[in-house]
Amino acid sequence: MSQLFSFLMKPKQYLDPGAGSLIIQVILGVLLGAGVAIRVFWKQIKSFFTGKKGADAEFDPTEIESSEVIDITEDQKDK
């Protein structure tokens, strides 16, 4: 583990990720993992009683919108 982090702290990374910012991720990893598990469990209970699936995922700007895709690379080639 310490090797893992010493790798991160080496100058190969051009951003200083900050020791505190790395450590908190370890803690959050545990906390959020538990949170997600509870949420998933809760949704399952809810959908069991209501018969509904959870609300759709929120808007993701990296989702490819098929109707709207304009291939800018193609446009540029023409120029």
Add this chain to the structure above:
Amino acid sequence: MAEKVSASFRDPSGFMFKRDGEFYRQVNHSYKEDFDMLMSSGLYQHLSKANALIPHQEAELDLSPISDKAYKIIKPLQLDFISYPYEWCFNQYKDAAILTLSIARRALEYGMVLKDASAYNIQFHEGRPIFIDTLSFEAYKEGLPWVAYKQFCQHFLAPLALMAKTDIRLLALMRNYIDGIPLDLASALLPKSTKLNFGLATHIHIHAKSQQKYADQKLSQKELTGKVSKQALYNLLDSLLTVVRSLKVKTIMTEWADYYQDNNYTESSFEAKRDLVADFIKQINPKTVWDLGGNTGEFSRCASDLGISTVSFDIDPGAVQQNYAIVKSKKEKFMLPLLMDLTNPSPSIGWHNQERDSLKERGPADLIMALALIHHMAIANNVPLREVARSFAELGEHLLIEFVPKQDSQVVRLLSSRLDIFPDYNPGEFKEAFSEYYTILDEKPVTGSERTMYLMKRK
């Protein structure tokens, strides 16, 4: 002649340069593997197709100013205008944050990770945020935490939280802290109640404490008991997405956002003014328009609706936010609303004062529009007419300006609470002052008012 762009000097993976007025990006040999992975894994295709990452073409290697280091030269899609985070309204900023996190998430699916999460990596193109740093991706290594977590919190979460929970004007801190707002400062400025908000408590308050605690400490095995799995990274990104999405500004009741409901235009004179502006724009046929004091973009749209790349600047966060809402709902491609105090426009900042350009350095625009603005400069801000003319002449080639005389109700309102120390504020003096810097091409009265519209070309 190739010229390195000073905004990208920190990254050893490559840099931007300009040749014959066009921007290129050099990919250094040191970044070869990651770049090849970006291109071959399908991540690039996915993100550029979704208009999330700037598309590029490969260009000739010998274009490079330092070609011995060059692995590839790419020519990205050329943007009309570079804006900076401290010029965005809240929702633009929020969309930029959501895009950054969504890209980081998507990258993980393709076995890559975002190695930096700078707000300066986002630009607005055709009304939407787009990620412009093609060299920000690297191969994901199992078990490692997100190196850009701190940067994301400083560049995105802290300013958004401060704007939403403390004061919208704290965006200005981004102009001072070029690497984002320090988390201990953000933590101190946020109201205590945010410590009860799980997202803000962890990603800002506890994060800041953790930074302080481990600032001088070497990481040892004892302190690092856990390992950050890929799933934990997804959870971290999702948690950040949840908190960013939850941040909202209250309906901003600012001075100007309801200007058009609140002034004495009649519908017909409003229409007439719009036609007049559109006619003048067509006479010049500009490629770029900057509308200074554009409010919600009502008249800026005379230009952008013609397919002209238009930036609509306003000092009022509420007006810019409304303008951006229109851009989004109508999917407008030629309008960019931005926040700008024209009496103190964005300066050049950063290393050598060259990392981020001042407003002036991003010009000149083909046409500057200054409608119903002159009285705010000359009377509300005591700027002499000659000074206004000099400043506008540095920003653009042509000027479309509306002179608002003293008898106009808006000026009467400005003067009602103060001593009239402006004996020179009249059409004659106005024309004389502006003639020093401009040739007046045309002038027409604005129907239904005592105002006059002038079209000028700088000398």
